[in-house]
Amino acid sequence: MTIGVFGGAGLTDRGGPAQPLLTVTGLVKHFPVAKGFGGPKKVVRAVDGVDFSVVKGETLGIVGESGCGKSTTARLVMGLMPHDRGEMLFDGEVIGGTQLSLRAFRRQAQMVFQDSYSSLNPRMTVEGSVAFAPQVHGLSAKAAVAKARDLLARVGLEPTRFAGRYPHELSGGQRQRVNIARALALEPRLVVLDEAVSALDKSVEAQVLNLLLDLKAEFDLTYVFISHDLNVVRFICDRVMVMYLGRVAEIGPADTVLGAPSHPYTGALLSSMPSLDPDRRTEVAPLAGDPPNPIDPPTGCRFHPRCALAEPVCAAEEPPLASLADDHRVACLARQPGSGHSLAPASERIAA
Amino acid sequence: MSAPLRTLPIAGEPIGARAAPPVAIPPVARSRGYWGGVAAKLVRDPVAMAALAVILAIVLVALLSPWFTPADPYRGAMLRRLRPIGTPNYPLGSDELGRDMLSRLMVGARLSLFMGVTPVVLAFAIGSAIGIVAGYVGGWLNTVLMRTIDVFFAFPSVLLAIALSGALGAGIFNSIVSLTCVFVPQIARVAESVTTQIRNRDYVDAARLSGASALTIVRVQVLGNVLGPIFVYATSLISVSMILASGLSFLGLGVRPPEPEWGLMLNTLRTAIYVNPAVAALPGLCIFVTSISFNLFSDGLRTAMEVKE
Amino acid sequence: MTSPAPAVAVSGLTVTFGGKVRAVDGVDLVLQRGQTIALIGESGSGKSVTLRAIMRLNPEKRTAIGGSIRVAGRDVMQLTRRELAAFRGREVAMIFQEPLLALDPVYTVGRQITEAIREHERVSEAEARARALALFERVRIPSPERRLDAYPHEMSGGMRQRAMIALALACRPQVLLADEPTTALDATVQIQILLLLRDLQRDLGLSIVFVTHDLGAAVEVADRIAVMYAGRIVEEGSARQLVRTPHHPYTIGLLRSRAEGALAKGSRLETIPGGPPDLANREPGCPFRPRCFLAEARCVDDPPVVAIEPGHRAACWRTDDAARIGREAAAVVVPV
Numbered sequence: 001m002t003i004g005v006f007g008g009a010g011l012t013d014r015g016g017p018a019q020p021l022l023t024v025t026g027l028v029k030h031f032p033v034a035k036g037f038g039g040p041k042k043v044v045r046a047v048d049g050v051d052f053s054v055v056k057g058e059t060l061g062i063v064g065e066s067g068c069g070k071s072t073t074a075r076l077v078m079g080l081m082p083h084d085r086g087e088m089l090f091d092g093e094v095i096g097g098t099q100l101s102l103r104a105f106r107r108q109a110q111m112v113f114q115d116s117y118s119s120l121n122p123r124m125t126v127e128g129s130v131a132f133a134p135q136v137h138g139l140s141a142k143a144a145v146a147k148a149r150d151l152l153a154r155v156g157l158e159p160t161r162f163a164g165r166y167p168h169e170l171s172g173g174q175r176q177r178v179n180i181a182r183a184l185a186l187e188p189r190l191v192v193l194d195e196a197v198s199a200l201d202k203s204v205e206a207q208v209l210n211l212l213l214d215l216k217a218e219f220d221l222t223y224v225f226i227s228h229d230l231n232v233v234r235f236i237c238d239r240v241m242v243m244y245l246g247r248v249a250e251i252g253p254a255d256t257v258l259g260a261p262s263h264p265y266t267g268a269l270l271s272s273m274p275s276l277d278p279d280r281r282t283e284v285a286p287l288a289g290d291p292p293n294p295i296d297p298p299t300g301c302r303f304h305p306r307c308a309l310a311e312p313v314c315a316a317e318e319p320p321l322a323s324l325a326d327d328h329r330v331a332c333l334a335r336q337p338g339s340g341h342s343l344a345p346a347s348e349r350i351a352a
Numbered sequence: 353m354s355a356p357l358r359t360l361p362i363a364g365e366p367i368g369a370r371a372a373p374p375v376a377i378p379p380v381a382r383s384r385g386y387w388g389g390v391a392a393k394l395v396r397d398p399v400a401m402a403a404l405a406v407i408l409a410i411v412l413v414a415l416l417s418p419w420f421t422p423a424d425p426y427r428g429a430m431l432r433r434l435r436p437i438g439t440p441n442y443p444l445g446s447d448e449l450g451r452d453m454l455s456r457l458m459v460g461a462r463l464s465l466f467m468g469v470t471p472v473v474l475a476f477a478i479g480s481a482i483g484i485v486a487g488y489v490g491g492w493l494n495t496v497l498m499r500t501i502d503v504f505f506a507f508p509s510v511l512l513a514i515a516l517s518g519a520l521g522a523g524i525f526n527s528i529v530s531l532t533c534v535f536v537p538q539i540a541r542v543a544e545s546v547t548t549q550i551r552n553r554d555y556v557d558a559a560r561l562s563g564a565s566a567l568t569i570v571r572v573q574v575l576g577n578v579l580g581p582i583f584v585y586a587t588s589l590i591s592v593s594m595i596l597a598s599g600l601s602f603l604g605l606g607v608r609p610p611e612p613e614w615g616l617m618l619n620t621l622r623t624a625i626y627v628n629p630a631v632a633a634l635p636g637l638c639i640f641v642t643s644i645s646f647n648l649f650s651d652g653l654r655t656a657m658e659v660k661e
Numbered sequence: 662m663t664s665p666a667p668a669v670a671v672s673g674l675t676v677t678f679g680g681k682v683r684a685v686d687g688v689d690l691v692l693q694r695g696q697t698i699a700l701i702g703e704s705g706s707g708k709s710v711t712l713r714a715i716m717r718l719n720p721e722k723r724t725a726i727g728g729s730i731r732v733a734g735r736d737v738m739q740l741t742r743r744e745l746a747a748f749r750g751r752e753v754a755m756i757f758q759e760p761l762l763a764l765d766p767v768y769t770v771g772r773q774i775t776e777a778i779r780e781h782e783r784v785s786e787a788e789a790r791a792r793a794l795a796l797f798e799r800v801r802i803p804s805p806e807r808r809l810d811a812y813p814h815e816m817s818g819g820m821r822q823r824a825m826i827a828l829a830l831a832c833r834p835q836v837l838l839a840d841e842p843t844t845a846l847d848a849t850v851q852i853q854i855l856l857l858l859r860d861l862q863r864d865l866g867l868s869i870v871f872v873t874h875d876l877g878a879a880v881e882v883a884d885r886i887a888v889m890y891a892g893r894i895v896e897e898g899s900a901r902q903l904v905r906t907p908h909h910p911y912t913i914g915l916l917r918s919r920a921e922g923a924l925a926k927g928s929r930l931e932t933i934p935g936g937p938p939d940l941a942n943r944e945p946g947c948p949f950r951p952r953c954f955l956a957e958a959r960c961v962d963d964p965p966v967v968a969i970e971p972g973h974r975a976a977c978w979r980t981d982d983a984a985r986i987g988r989e990a991a992a993v994v995v996p997v
Contacts (some may be wrong), residue, residue: 065847066818080557103563111561118553123386123576129555132572134563166386171936172704182558201703201874205932206918213929228848234918235930272848274855274877276921276995278900280883285853289803290817 001343013056014094020053021190021222022077022109027051027086029069029076033295045294046072048237049245054190059216059223061237061254062229064267066293068243070226074194078111090190096129096307107137110183114195116175127152127163130182137186151181154218155211157208173204184219192224197232209236230273234258239327242266244301245294248321252328262330265303301333313340371393393656400652406645414461421455425612434628447617447629448624453631456640460612463524464639467606467613468594475535482536482652483543488551488570498544504537513596517605525532527606531596535589542585546578580657587650591643598639614639666734668694668836668868669715673728676710676719676892679821681941684710686892686948687728692885694835697862697869699879699900701915702889705777705937708872711889712838715870716753717745733835751781754829758841760821763828764813770810770824771797777831796827800857819850826857837861843878855881876915880904881907885972888912891938891948898973904995907987908975917990947977955979955986972983 023221027050030043032306038323047069054060062070079095079102085322093100111117115344120129130148135141149159155177157163176196183191193212197205209232216223227233233240234254241251242263250263261267275281287306292298298305304314314333317340321331337346394400423441429450437445444453472658486497504512516530550556551574559569598615600606609620617635625632669692676685685707692698700708713719715730717737730737732753740748749755757763765773774796775789784792790809797805800823813821822842829837839858843851859882861867873879879886880900887897888911896909907913917931935952940945946961947953953960961977967980977983 036662065849075557078561080560106563109561111558113554113558115554119558121555121573121577124573132559132564136562136564136568171958173936179558186562187657202876202915203918203933204704204936206920206932209920210929210932229920230848231920269848272852274852274881275873276877276880276904276919278880278904282852285849285856287849290819290850291847294815 003343013091019056019092020058021091022054022086022087022224023089024053024073025051025087027073027076028084028086029072029081030084042295045246045297047076047083048294048297050243050246050248051177052241052248053226054222055239057220057222058238059225060222060234061233061240062226062243063228063233064243064249065228065269067245067291067294069246069294070243071169071194073243074111074192074224074226078192079106080111107186108188109190109192110188111188111192111194112176112179112183112196112228114198116172116179116199117167119179120160120175122167125164125166126157126170126178126211127159129167129178130185130217131181133185136260148181151184152178154215155181156207157181166215171204173200173208176200176208180208180215184215187219188221189280190222190224192226194204194226195228196225198227198229205232230258230270242269245292245297247302248329250328250330250332251321252325252330256325256328262324262328262335263303263332264307264309264334268306301331307342309334311341336338379568388654390491390656394652396489397652400649400656403645403652406641410461410645411465412641413458413555414465417455417458417462420602421452421458423452423455425451425459426610427451429598433629434624436459436628437630444634445628447621447631453634456617457614457634460614460617461634461638461642463597463607463611463613464594464615464642467524467527467531467597467601468590468642471531471535472586472589472593474528474532475589476540476582478532478541480543480579480582481534483545483582484547484570484574486540487544487547487578488566488574490548490551494544498541501537501540504533507536507540507554509534509592510596510599513600514603514605515616516618517600518645522605522608524607527597531593531600534596535586535593538589539582543582547574547635550574550577581597582656584650584654587653588647590646590650594643594646597634665694666731668692668696668733669730669870670731671711671715674711674730675725675727676707676712676714677718677727678719679723683940684892686713687941688889688892688894690887690894691780692836692868692870694868694990695862695866696885697858697871697883698887699871699873699883699884700887700889701873701879703874705891706889707892708874708889709840710892712755712840712870712872714796715836715838716749716755718755733893747781750777750829750834751832752834753836753838754832754834754847755840756822756825756837756842758844760814760818763825765823766813769810769812770816770828771811774809774828774831778826780809781832790905793831796830797824799830799861800824800827801896802827804985818846819853820841822846822850822854823857826854826861830861833865835866835868837867837869839869841873842871844873844875851878852881858882873950876904876919888915892940893941893948893976895949898969898976902970902973905988905991905997906969906973906984907991908969908973908980908984909977910955910983910986911949912975913983913987913990914952916994919994921994936971955982964968 027047028043029047033042033044050073064070075081076323077088088095090100090105095105096102122156126282127148130151131144134144134147139147149163152159152163157174197208200208215221225233225237237254239252240254240257242249242257242265244265250257250261251266257266258270261270271286291307300315300317300321304310307314317333319331319333319336321329322336324330324335333341334343336344338344378455432446433448433450435442435446439445442452444457447453447456482497486494513530513534517527520530556569556573559573591594597606598618601613601615602619607616609616614635621632668943669690671688671690674685674688675683688711700710700711710719714726715732715737721943764770771793774793775786778789778792791810797809797945802808802820802823816824843854846854855878858869862869871879871882883900885898886900886903887894888909890911896903896907896912903912907916914933918933920930933952938948945963947964950956950960964976964978966974968974968978969980
């Protein structure tokens with residue numbers, strides 16, 4: 001591999017392994033909704049106060065239904081749209097601040113999109129798409145192409161066969177491999193995968209997931225993996241963040257969150273997964289109705305209108321994202337000592 | 353576009369800290385690319401090909417006419433006015449001053465084509481630039497540019513062309529300027545909507561993530577995808593432009609006598625419509641055939657350019 | 662009287678596009694009345710084309726169909742254009758992945774349903790409206806009276822899907838064809854729709870052909886599952902037979918490539934190598950051969966369809982070897 005093309009000061013680890021690679025605090029993004037004359041000005045609260053961090057070398061999964069703000073969060077982190085409030089640190093430095101310009105940040109963080117077709121320029125050959133970013137960063141055309149071919153070979157696309165092809169001549173899985181190669185072309189430290197395998201067939205999905213695992217080990221990558229498929233998330237992620245209507249419902253180790261969920265919403269998501277066992281088919285849908293609209297989120301806990309554990313206090317009070325165990329935080333009054341919820345544990349003992 | 357990347361084969365070079373042994377990169381299989389595919393589809397479209405043949409024939413006639421006209425298009429003969437089609441020495445008859453129609457139509461193609469195509473070419477350049485900037489930058493700049501452009505849409509294009517021409521004064525140059533002004537808003541609007549669409553594609557976001565400047569992104573990623581549709585739209589405007597240019601000449605605002613131009617010829621022959629309708633209709637027929645050919649060709653081009661998603 | 666004809670009986674179905682691409686290559690399929698069968702497979706496996714062929718929805722000009730299709734005893738291939746129009750909706754109805762494409766944006770959903778009813782039956786406006794309301798209750802749309810007067814874009818994704826199902830049921834068809842109706846939905850909504858389809862099958866005696874690429878959705882909704890690969894059914898059986906004792910290497914591969922089956926976090930997933938074959942240049946023999954872990958010399962000949970148990974068949978030369986491996990794979994992914 002031609003690693004280290006862009007090597008040099010500024011791209012290496014700064015804060016050491018203990019410092020999170022990415023820290024997001026109080027992230028807010030509201031979209032104005034066009035309304036008729038005179039009506040009250042409404043906003044879509046797409047992301048409404050989100051805190052999380054991504055540890056170096058881990059894979060953080062973000063799960064949730066449409067409208068929960070997971071993709072918006074990804075785009076805000078990548079600076080593809082401006083955020084309204086909040087702070088984002090990359091290895092201890094403010095993204096877009098004086099120490100770390102947006103351009104310098106993007107050299108270390110890249111993104112793979114869901115739609116493999118729309119994320120490739122239809123008029124460009126595959127190697128042209130992969131070589132674009134290195135050329136932008138000063139590599140000669142020749143060197144960029146050589147690098148592109150290296151990367152294509154690395155993601156399993158034989159350059160002599162595929163480098164000169166156009167996106168429409170490739171299958172969905174092959175296109176997604178190209179997108180992954182392009183994301184790696186600047187040798188990033190963080191890769192955000194926004195539903196990157198969701199549109200693929202199951203057998204192709206497995207191939208691409210394996211590839212992602214191999215690349216992570218080979219290039220010391222950190223992943224943020226956005227998906228709605230909890231099986232895949234549980235397989236590939238170290239930690240999981242569950243989002244609901246623009247807020248974090250639960251965050252913690254994947255096995256804890258998806259194995260023994262503490263937030264009722266996480267539980268509902270899990271039991272909504274179709275069963276593979278014909279003798280244990282789902283008999284009652286865990287949740288009724290559709291995910292509500294983030295324009296007028298419910299008061300208090302946003303999940304309370306659909307929640308089986310809801311009590312009057314849930315409509316009145318917004319649950320904070322409180323620590324349940326070391327690395328496990330939940331925004332649910334029923335899990336929070338002294339919250340006034342009848343199921344809340346006693347103040348002294350914190351449920352493990 | 354990716355042109356600089358096509359210099360193949362490329363010798364491998366030692367890159368970065370780790371010096372790799374120089375390995376020759378084998379040439380890769382190359383497909384014919386987007387435009388190759390469009391061309392292949394286009395040649396299989398009989399209507400578009402026929403239209404293209406007509407256009408090429410007319411262009412050829414226009415280019416060669418100074419040397420090949422059967423008679424002097426400017427020399428009249430008072431005794432041989434308004435001869436019918438098929439008269440010896442006057443295969444297409446003669447006009448109200450006894451000039452040979454065939455020769456005048458052939459030479460007239462030069463000015464008619466020039467006045468039809470030039471405004472569209474100019475408007476293509478100016479309108480695309482405005483539309484792409486408005487579409488890519490978006491925000492308030494888009495609002496200012498596009499609302500300004502909308503003002504022009506308040507007037508029917510014929511009225512606008514006449515008004516502008518009238519204000520600027522008669523003449524070929526002024527006609528072209530006024531026709532360009534008519535088409536710039538139309539092309540800009542198409543360019544803006546196409547660019548806005550492309551701008552929201554993920555590959556443009558990916559290019560932004562690469563740290564490229566807006567100019568580089570527009571040049572490498574956007575331009576190739578928006579110029580095609582704008583070009584198709586522009587070719588469809590050529591017929592409108594020819595008709596408007598003829599109209600201006602007809603009204604005496606464009607080409608001046610005795611220069612032959614189809615629109616002007618139509619004007620001067622209109623008095624002969626009762627005497628010799630076939631001859632009087634000939635310039636109109638030329639305008640009709642040329643403009644419909646441009647239209648059919650642009651239709652074919654649009655069909656051929658539809659990318660399978 | 663003999664026993665009633667099956668709801669759908671397809672035999673030797675071939676569908677060829679543009680004279681070259683053989684998308685369906687000899688499909689035999691029987692759906693008994695009141696049953697649900699799931700066709701599962703990946704893109705290009707021919708599952709949707711098979712489904713559309715039952716209603717003759719594939720573009721007539723470019724498509725050559727061979728074999729026979731009978732729905733409730735009627736030969737679909739022999740229907741005239743007029744009979745076909747009456748047949749669609751009245752006897753067989755279809756629901757799609759994207760309801761916005763099936764619903765007309767300029768009419769309210771209620772009006773579309775009443776018109777569909779009045780198109781096929783001579784009933785009064787009021788009666789049709791009453792039936793539409795009953796249908797909305799049937800598919801469990803909350804406040805149905807109000808929702809009948811809503812336009813498709815005013816409804817949420819799950820509601821639209823329910824409205825489309827109501828529209829499909831407007832003329833009391835016996836057979837419902839479902840083309841990935843839950844793929845685009847959120848998980849919590851998907852399970853609701855799957856359960857709804859199960860209820861409809863039970864309560865109305867509906868026969869359903871359910872096309873999906875998701876084995877989980879198939880297990881939730883279907884009595885029987887047919888696995889398609891490259892235009893053929895490679896294995897068919899009851900959901901239990903298929904998931905517990907798969908006998909075809911492709912079915913086994915599908916089970917093993919699921920993330921649930923991974924032995925440990927970070928371990929690699931089992932994959933099916935390579936990609937699907939080129940349907941325009943088919944080679945004789947088993948189409949799965951180039952990707953199969955059991956492939957051997959005789960696989961260049963068309964594999965026999967082996968009857969494993971009553972109602973369970975697989976098209977493979979090595980079903981015995983496959984069965985052993987399949988049992989192990991199934992035990993990992995779907996522990997008893």
